[in-house]
Each structure stands twice: as structure tokens, then as C-alpha cells.
Amino acid sequence: MIVMGFIFFVIFNCVLFAKWKNVKIAIAVIDATADFFMKTSRINFVSAGYFWISAVWFAIWMTSIIGMLGIGEF
Numbered sequence: 242m243i244v245m246g247f248i249f250f251v252i253f254n255c256v257l258f259a260k261w262k263n264v265k266i267a268i269a270v271i272d273a274t275a276d277f278f279m280k281t282s283r284i285n286f287v288s289a290g291y292f293w294i295s296a297v298w299f300a301i302w303m304t305s306i307i308g309m310l311g312i313g314e315f
Contacts, residue, residue: 257264278284
């Protein structure tokens with residue numbers, strides 16, 4: 242088991258070393274995206290608003306399910 246883990250570790254590091262230029266490009270893209278999201282507050286407000294709307298909708302749904310289970314006869 243440890244030998245398999247070491248083999249996968251070596252293979253992963255070889256692939257990472259071979260594709261290091263692509264890894265640096267991916268990190269730069271992620272960094273630029275994070276900067277864009279932090280400077281565009283409207284995106285953050287939309288995400289937070291959608292979260293709260295979903296939370297309220299889930300609370301209404303859960304209340305109605307509990308209410309329907311309360312009226313049911315077994």
C-alpha cells in the first residue's frame with residue numbers, strides 16, 4: 242500500500258514537473274478571476290441574495306412538509 246502511494250506520488254510529481262508552464266498559467270487565471278470577483282461586488286451580492294432566497298424557500302418547504310406529516314393519518 243505504501244509502495245503504491247509512493248509510485249503515485251512520483252508519477253504525480255513527474256507530470257507536474259512536465260506541465261509546470263500550464264500550472265503557472267492556471268494559477269495566474271485563478272488569481273485574475275479572484276481579483277475580478279473581489280472588485281465586482283455585484284457578483285457577491287447576487288450570490289448572497291440567491292443564498293438567502295434559497296434558505297427562505299427551504300424553510301417554507303420544510304415547514305410545509307412537517308405540516309403535511311402532522312395532518313397525515315397512519
